[in-house]
Amino acid sequence: MSRAKWEEACEYLPGGDSRNSIFWKPYPVFITDASGSRVMDADGVQRIDFINTMTTMILGHGPAPVINAVRRQLDKGLGYNAPNERQVDLARILCDRVPSFDLVRFTNSGTEATLNTLRAARAFTGKTRFAKVEGGYHGTHDGVTVSVRVDPSLAGDPDNPVPVPASAGLVPGVTDQVTVIPFNDSATALRILEDNACDLAAIIVEPVMGSVGMVPAQPEYLTMLRDFATANNTVLIFDEVISFRVAPGGSQEFYGVTPDMTALGKIIGGGLPVGAFGGRRDIMELYDPSPSGGPVVSHAGTFNANPLTMLAGSVAMEQLTSDVYRNLAALTEELKQGLREICSTLEVPVQVTGLGSLFGIHFCDHPVNNYRDIASGNHELRDRMFLGLLNEGILMASNLVGATSTATTEDDIEAFLKAFRTALERNV
Ligand SMILES: Cc1ncc(COP(=O)(O)O)c(C=O)c1O
Numbered sequence: 001m002s003r004a005k006w007e008e009a010c011e012y013l014p015g016g017d018s019r020n021s022i023f024w025k026p027y028p029v030f031i032t033d034a035s036g037s038r039v040m041d042a043d044g045v046q047r048i049d050f051i052n053t054m055t056t057m058i059l060g061h062g063p064a065p066v067i068n069a070v071r072r073q074l075d076k077g078l079g080y081n082a083p084n085e086r087q088v089d090l091a092r093i094l095c096d097r098v099p100s101f102d103l104v105r106f107t108n109s110g111t112e113a114t115l116n117t118l119r120a121a122r123a124f125t126g127k128t129r130f131a132k133v134e135g136g137y138h139g140t141h142d143g144v145t146v147s148v149r150v151d152p153s154l155a156g157d158p159d160n161p162v163p164v165p166a167s168a169g170l171v172p173g174v175t176d177q178v179t180v181i182p183f184n185d186s187a188t189a190l191r192i193l194e195d196n197a198c199d200l201a202a203i204i205v206e207p208v209m210g211s212v213g214m215v216p217a218q219p220e221y222l223t224m225l226r227d228f229a230t231a232n233n234t235v236l237i238f239d240e241v242i243s244f245r246v247a248p249g250g251s252q253e254f255y256g257v258t259p260d261m262t263a264l265g266k267i268i269g270g271g272l273p274v275g276a277f278g279g280r281r282d283i284m285e286l287y288d289p290s291p292s293g294g295p296v297v298s299h300a301g302t303f304n305a306n307p308l309t310m311l312a313g314s315v316a317m318e319q320l321t322s323d324v325y326r327n328l329a330a331l332t333e334e335l336k337q338g339l340r341e342i343c344s345t346l347e348v349p350v351q352v353t354g355l356g357s358l359f360g361i362h363f364c365d366h367p368v369n370n371y372r373d374i375a376s377g378n379h380e381l382r383d384r385m386f387l388g389l390l391n392e393g394i395l396m397a398s399n400l401v402g403a404t405s406t407a408t409t410e411d412d413i414e415a416f417l418k419a420f421r422t423a424l425e426r427n428v
Helices: 002-009 064-074 085-097 110-125 186-195 219-231 251-255 281-287 307-319 322-345 371-375 379-391 410-427
Strands: 031-035 038-041 046-049 103-107 129-133 178-181 200-205 235-239 261-265 275-279 351-355 358-362 401-403
Touching: 046 410, 064 307, 085 103, 085 275, 085 307, 103 110, 103 281, 110 129, 110 200, 110 235, 110 261, 110 275, 110 281, 178 186, 186 219, 200 219, 219 235, 275 281, 322 351, 322 358, 322 410, 358 379, 379 410
Parallel strands: 129 178, 129 200, 200 235, 235 261
Antiparallel strands: 031 038, 038 046, 103 275, 261 275, 351 358, 358 401
16 A cells, blocks of 8 residues: 555655655655554554654654644634744743743744754854764755765765765855864864864754764763854854754753754644744844844744744643653663663674664664764664564664654563564574
């Protein structure tokens, strides 16, 4: 059934879908239903969801408080051509929680959020170039579509990575705007940053490298970036679209390092499309349209801060107490430990990375600290394990990154470990 649906989809959509990131060979399954920790596919096969819409559904699928609130809002209208109170509620919640947020603006995606952090940084500093981490994913706008899932053979020496376009069709010269630094190698990154200090409007970094592998930053790396940015009139941007899952105030609270600007997305919309960017008052005020000359930085969007998303986000955030984060981290730690034990018993080299409710499985015998470490793993085994787990009733991202939710149970963890052992025994 999924195959037939995919073949039909390919008649209308290139590759049968609108998100390249969720394609896998031979063809992806179509999901028809989701509830709690489970998703059902078009063939009637139920699986336990261990990716939760690329980490978004931190409360699982269909959490009652969010769904009930959304139902109530449906009767009051989906959007208006005037401000709504729902966005003020979510703005207040976020400004109370996120250490770097004096002011916040909403968007419809993490892509728009990171785009705005970089635009604001350029406007604020008067400089144009920015530094990004090799392998870091920050959405789909041109500026950040550089050195993402890069082929290491094209990316230069690890100590001197060169910017590599991650797509055809980017604006000419886009790579000239980017300085690439390695993750978790403070000495090398600092040398590269210092060589480019005069030009750098911003440094953008994920405190936990997300979609490419769930690799947490070493604390001293973030401190080094903070110190460099402060000393060089460079705006430090944390992309917490994924890593906001780590603590009530995001990874910046966990690490105790406060950036100048932060991009958010995913969990803050309660499952509806969302993004947000915020930070220091003196930077965010560039967006204020009320001064006589108008706003310094342009920002619009028909669906920005629509009341449905804002309400879903507020209700979701209210569910996410400190205890919830602690419990999610403990449950995920159990899973990570179980995976390591199975691999040790079967003598399969593995590194299980992650922080809080985020985790990544890497089949390699060297520690995983950055993108090059991920790229040199056993990808053939990874691909076979993804399909193996799928066949055993577990859904992850195809590069074996995952995230638990409050709907994940101890039984789900046990089922994952059983499925993992079965699939691994079959593949080694
Ligand atoms: C770290 C990070 N930044 C930005 C984005 C882009 O967010 P969106 O897909 O909502 O545009 C993503 C999406 O996965 C992400 O993981």
